[in-house]
Amino acid sequence: MNELELYRQLRLWLDPIGLCAYLGRRTQHGKRCDHTFRYTEEYIAKYAVEETQAAEVERILIEFGGNCDCEVGLNLCSRLSELGAIADMENE
Ligand SMILES: [Zn+2]
Numbered sequence: 001m002n003e004l005e006l007y008r009q010l011r012l013w014l015d016p017i018g019l020c021a022y023l024g025r026r027t028q029h030g031k032r033c034d035h036t037f038r039y040t041e042e043y044i045a046k047y048a049v050e051e052t053q054a055a056e057v058e059r060i061l062i063e064f065g066g067n068c069d070c071e072v073g074l075n076l077c078s079r080l081s082e083l084g085a086i087a088d089m090e091n092e
Helices: 003-013 016-026 038-047 054-063 069-075 077-091
Strands: none
Touching: 003 016, 003 054, 003 077, 016 038, 016 069, 016 077, 038 054, 038 069, 069 077
16 A cells, blocks of 8 residues: 555544644653553544554554654654645545
8 A cells, every 4th residue: 555545544543643643742742652552552542433453553653654652643743744635635
């Protein structure tokens, strides 16, 4: 899958920008992270579509280069915003 397809898959389960914001806050912008996906899993449990598989979400985040909560929060937000804008334009 290319990045746009990965983004679309992710968005079926949760709000990618919401996840980024949540992780930024929970890891205090990367200062507090045990380099797992514990806060990602917390976000999924609270906000994702029911029956979302955390392992599947994490597989996609890793493909984007985010290997733990702080990397997703710090590195992926601008890219995910761009992909969101592209995806929206293509839907028009
Ligand atoms: Zn980390």
